Amino acid sequence: MTFLSPWFLLLLIPLAGLTVAAVLLRRRRDRFAVRFASLPLLDQVVPERPGWRRHLTSGLGLLSLSFLVLAAARPEADIRVPREQATVMIAVDQSISMRATDVDPSRLEAAIAAGSSFVDELPEAFRVGLVGFAGDAQVLAAPTNDRQAVKDALSRLSLEPMTAIGEGVFTSLDQVRATEELQVPARIVLLSDGTNTTGRSPEEAASAASAAGVPVSTIAYGTPDGVIENGNGPGIRVPVDAAALAALAEATGGTAYEAESSDELREVYEDIGSSIGWISEPRELAPYFAAAAFLCTLIAAALSLRWFARLV
Structure with a gap:
């Protein structure tokens, strides 16, 4: 005081x-x-x-x-007061490694369930959008107040080869810029389990997000022992790469999280929702x-x- x-x-x-x-x-x-x-x-x-x-x-x-x-x-x-409006872009990794079952029932299914709960708990005035990324990034739901539309888009996420983390950030930023006339704060919440393998680098994406004043909070989801089955042969190890995601968050002024279970992921989303939904004012x-x-x-x-x- x-x-x-x-x-x-x-x-x-x-x-x-x-x-x-x-x-x-x-x-x-x-x-x-x-x-x-x-x-x-x-x-x-x-x-x-x-x-x-x-x-x-x-x-x-x-x-x-x-x-x-x-x-x-x-x-x-x-004093902490509720934020009146904001735009939140959720970017979810759709790469094949999200099929790993080190998180029950699988990384992707658990991420979809937790993401749906996160959307429901955000303040009603917030606009929410969804981007999925694998070999490239696609807008699955433009920023909207229609929560059900975003949840339906989440449920349709499917697995594809490669991981384009940087493209996920750039596509999310494009959606934020499309709502700039609203003049409200924006945040990107990016969930991934792996290293960028294609597209523009996370470093380039971090520079762009930082220049736009949009923090990127990252969630490294999965365990170091993740494996995806490969037919009758030995499984392919897909350990989570937390360091790369933490560097992205730090460079943009966001927060880096790690979650190794569906319960931990829900707790992470609750923490993110609290930090986005409230602001400190003198x-x-x-x-x-x-x-x-x-x-x-x-x-x-x-x-x-x-x-x-x-x-x-």
């Missing part, structure tokens, strides 16, 4: 001095009363002294003044401190009337 008018905080110094003076004066008066009065007689004359009640009302008054000083200093803090807190001061004053006045039949 920061203060836009911090010099008002100097008013806390005399307030602290007033508090110390009140405590010292109270102790001095108590010692004086004990010295010159008979305790048994004092108990009979004043059987019930205010004690903690008077301290409570005084404390509430001092607390109210403190809140007023803080309000005058105009405190400010970053907000002045002075009204809240002023309200707290009013509430403390009101409570102190009510208690004083109840216990002492007076406001002060």
